[in-house]
Amino acid sequence: MEPAVLREDMVDSLEHDAKAVVRSERVSVAMRTVPREPFVAEDAAAYADRSFERLGTRVLSPSAAGRLFEALDIRPDDTVLVVGVGVGYTAAVLAELTDEASVHGIDIARRLVYDARSNLSAAGYSGVLVDCRDGARGLAEYAPYDRILLEAAAIEPPEALREQLVPGGRLVMPLGGATQTLVAIEDNERTGYGTVAFHPMLVDGEQADTIERNRTRREDREHARRDAERRKGWEQDWIDWDRA
Template sequence: MDPAVLRGDMVDSLQHESKGVVQSAWLSAAMRAVPREAFVGEDHAYSDRPFERLGTRVLSPSTAARLLEALAPEEDDEVLVVGAGVGYTAAVLAERVGAANVQAIDITRRLVVEARQNLARSGYDAVLVDRRDGAEGLPEYAPYDRILLEAAAVDPPRALVRQLADDGQLVMPLGTGEQSLAVVEADGSTERLGTVAFQPMLVEGEQADTVERNRTHREDREHARRAAQSRAGWEQEWIDWDD
């Protein structure tokens, strides 16, 4: 079937009241325009489910739409995508603000190469994709009107907030076990828009296909507390050591 028809069906389903995640005219038009099959392959392109690619989770279309609706970029905004992945989200944003106004970073070199190739093949080669630690952002191109962080963190990364324009916004999954989609203003005020479930941010030295993920200082303290309060096997009351 013609991919354009499949894209139309996908967006129609995302606009339907049963999902209702695509609400704005710009996002509907952008998602209909971007050839998703060029980023994720024909097998996964138009099914509304996530999957793994090079150790990272490729967002389902409905999850990507939730992020982009929350981001709400205006035409000609300067936008940074933290967690470029395969490049699809950056391409949709390029349809709204222009490819030259979109920068994307990822900590995993293989994903940077993949995103660059996918974007170039799809006609969005003006999108800059660089390998960086996401928590540090891309200060060379700041300030940004919008920053999209596609990984969870306990607190908004300070460097990203500093790179916002005065009226800029950072959209991100906020929290660890219980996450919420958050819109963070340049002054630090935060609005929460419902629950989400994302992988945590990686830090320098980690890769997307490794088991270990970064932990914040708060999480380290929590792990230490739990370890101190937990009982070793020989202390468990349910074990009858006299048998």
């Protein structure tokens, strides 16, 4: 079946009363426009309503992505920052909702940054800027933003992200630890959009592709491994225990 037909079926199911995660016409049109196959390794399953793992990150299911878009309430001239851009799919849909040049994405994992850039280019959204940054610090060079989307859970909203919003701007994020709620934060007001389950936000040094910077820790671990593998005296084949 043609991808365009599969996208139509996907969004129809998201709008149906059984799910009802897509309610606005603008989100519906954007999700019907953006192809998912550049962002999902398995083309045949690109439009299935489930999440995928890719390069150590989770590619959100269409339902989860739709909830984020509705909570953000993007206006046509909004500037948007996506924190934890991952493979780039949400950034592509946001580019449809506003403009490519108005969407910036950051991720703490460098290989995901390269992957997102490649995926966005393949999908026709090469104008979206993607950079490697610590998400908790945001992207101050291009601030302020009308909307910030944090695609990772945190116990409290990162202060730097709140400071990079325009007055009255909106931060959407999963808030909490073991139990999380999708919230939209505007100034001091919080609006909940139901429970969610996202990976926690990483800090520098926790990403899967990081190089461990503490040389002593690396060396201690290597010495411990070698000690564990070294054979004891009674295991050595050069000792003749019968003649000892």
